[in-house]
Amino acid sequence: MHPDKPKHAFEPKIIAFVCTWCTYAGADLAGTSRMQYPPNVRVLKFPCTGRIDPVFILKAFQQGADGVLVSGCHPGDCHYIAGNFHARRRFAVFRKLLEFVGVDLNRLQFSWVSAAEGGKWVEVVTELTEKVRAMGPMSEFKELALEEQWSGAINTAELKEAYNQI
Amino acid sequence: MSRIGVFICHCGENISRTVDVERVAQQVGRLPGVAFSTDYKYMCSDPGQNLLKNTIREQKLTHVVVAACSPRMHERTFRKAVEAAGLNPFLCEMANIREHCSWVHEDKEEATVKAVEIVGMMVERVKKNRVLPTITVPVTKRSLVIGGGIAGIQAALDIADCGHEVVLVEREPSIGGHMAQLSETFPTLDCSQCIMTPKMVDVANHPKIKLYTWSEIELVEGYIGNFQVTIKKKARSVDEDKCTGCGVCMEKCPVRKIPNKFDCNLGMRPAIYVPFPQAVPNTPVIDRENCIKFKTGKCGLCQKVCGPGAVDYEQEDRLIVEAVGAIVVATGFDLYTIDEKPKGSMIKGYGEFGHGKIPDVIDGMTFERLASASGPTGGRILRPSDGKEPKQIVFIQCIGSRAREKGISYCSKVCCMYTAKHTMLYHHKVHDGQAYVFFMDARTPGKSYDEFWRRSIEEEEAVYIRGMVSRLYQKGDKIVVQGSDIAVGVQVEIEADMVVLATAVQPQKGADTLAQKLGISYDKYNFYSEAHAKLRPVECATAGIYLAGACQGPKDIPETVSQASAAAAKVMALFSKDKLEREPIVARVREAGCVGCFACKKVCAYGAVEEKEIRDRQGNLIKVVAYVNPGVCGGCGTCQATCPSKSVELDGYTDEQIVAMIEAL
Ligand SMILES: Cc1cc2nc3c(=O)[nH]c(=O)nc-3n(C[C@H](O)[C@H](O)[C@H](O)COP(=O)(O)OP(=O)(O)OC[C@H]3O[C@@H](n4cnc5c(N)ncnc54)[C@H](O)[C@@H]3O)c2cc1C
Ligand code: SF4
């Protein structure tokens, strides 16, 4: 253990969905340049951000992720011509939906990190880790998952009426 | 039940210094499905690969995870080794515990925990990996070249000389492009026609080149190795097979005063014409808009005088389909017309320089025609307005180029050099004349280029003034040019007889439409984009399509020719195989689930999604489903994330594989 490294009470779990061509390569570059960043992130490689289904993000939160990062090539630089444009539109809508559901959008970050931006990768990962660490564990989805299994008593008038209508 | 083998690499000390590799091997060894796990000093070395191969055989492994460096480094190496041991290469995955772990963390405990998780994730993923077949597609060993400038000509000749057929399509009545218009060429001042026309004749006579001039690309279908191209051969009104090129028709045509575009409208031509005497093919075309026969039904002189009876007023546009395996795009450039803001363009006009209003304000290409021995003045520099020889001439560089506020921020690259050339040509032809050049910088990198530019100042007495022109107006028969010399900090005013503007090099009109037909990308100026600026400069991201010349960005002739030969070499490499192998990361449609909404088709940038009819045994249509052509599919997976019924799946990145990884966390 590094002597001067602070110990935190809570270490968030961050999942990063990245494209092979830009961000994955950018993260590789951070490695070859021996840059340092918090070890909280787990990287999942996709051919293109276009392949990233919003369901994966939900799944990640459900699986206990406290923060999710989605990152690909800069607009216009997509290896697959336009995959990242589709991804961008898809996520714009998806963010709204998450917001509506009540997920704090600070837990979900989108960024463009190119194969040349090892430094930016480090910045993005470090910032997100710190932000999410400050926010504490993500509980919304875990509670939702519990509610799903909930089968408590139907004990108020309103509940009874609602129940009978189904 | 899977028997997974996990191999943890030390990478010398690169990994083992911060990751406790033995502990990783032990912990991962306990995961369900893992039959074997070990750590080794250098997995990528020969002994390391042998260890992998032998263990696969001895332990009867079904899947492999190599935890080492980035898959971008050695995935191929290990997949090859796995294949050599008799396993499908796609049953091997790499866990990146170097670039993404040991190199970016210092704390051994943290790094080890992370490494275990990364490897665990890949173990879960590899369990869901399927055997993927190598995809092969046949290659049609014929090539299409679009554009017959020097780029297209060079590429066509190189490919044809290697014995493969070339279909060369040129929009104008003749090949040659801009180089055919040039007088003499920097940096050696050899006559453009003299070095160009032999190549044009070679194209015409080459047994392997099929030339379509006065033709355009209508439709491009298919994919690398297998394109079908529909070419529109516009009606020429002259039968190319019958015409002998005698030119009698052109002499007899009563319409005489049509400005000739080839001569930048300085010279005139008849309604039936070849753009220039050395045209290839030497077959005239009737300009139907100006022909009396087409306008009024009368005349018909050319048909009467034509000996072989080649003139055919009934000729119609024809569509021809050609099958090719590769496409070279060489559509070149155009000069920016500066008189006004072009319609629909983001670029602002340059009205302040009087182009289009003051007749003796011309552009660089017009100067080339004036200086050309075969041009409208026979090579004499004369003013378009009154035919007098200009004694004071002003050249202004960077008109349009490098002017962000006007909409173009790039450098047109050739203007510094051709302006230096123009001052020399002018000095050779008008001995008592004086040339002035307004310039921002002189950009002359290139072999013998700076020497050439210096010569224009030191030997040919051109006066270079660093600064921009602020105002330009007609005064009597003079053009007053006011500007500043920022080097000495004074205002200068020159009464010029003629002004030559070095206007920006732009892509050809309609470059974007052609790109859309081809499915290739282009930048905001409509220059075509290469797959990689440094390492794949002549290939498009779309497989099987290559770029040559100024359509990709401003270029001079040496660069254009190099790129054209490079594109030809790429085509030859493609044609060196009978079948093409590609990574089997392609999308596949589960037809049972597909509802035929074709959302996938809309998002596919490669045009890989086709419509496929499903019929029963009686031949009744049951439904129309999507079909992904594996030869065309780029493998991005955008369709899969878009499909509302989850009926399309990208091999190698299936939902199952990804969810398995997420669940491993
Ligand atoms: C004023 C001036 C002077 C120059 N002087 C020199 C010099 O001295 N030395 C030097 O090295 N370079 C010089 N250059 C640069 C030189 O002209 C270019 O490098 C060269 O012409 C580029 O060749 P290209 O084949 O790429 O393009 P182009 O010459 O533009 O040829 C493109 C061809 O494609 C055809 N085409 C376009 N669109 C289509 C389509 N959709 N379908 C079918 N065909 C199509 C066009 O009709 C044309 O024939 C000069 C340029 C200018 C403007
Ligand atoms: S028919 Fe047309 S092209 Fe032929 S001579 Fe008459 S005007 Fe000229």
Ligand code: SF4
């Ligand atoms: S069309 Fe007839 S007259 Fe005209 S060039 Fe051809 S052969 Fe000669």
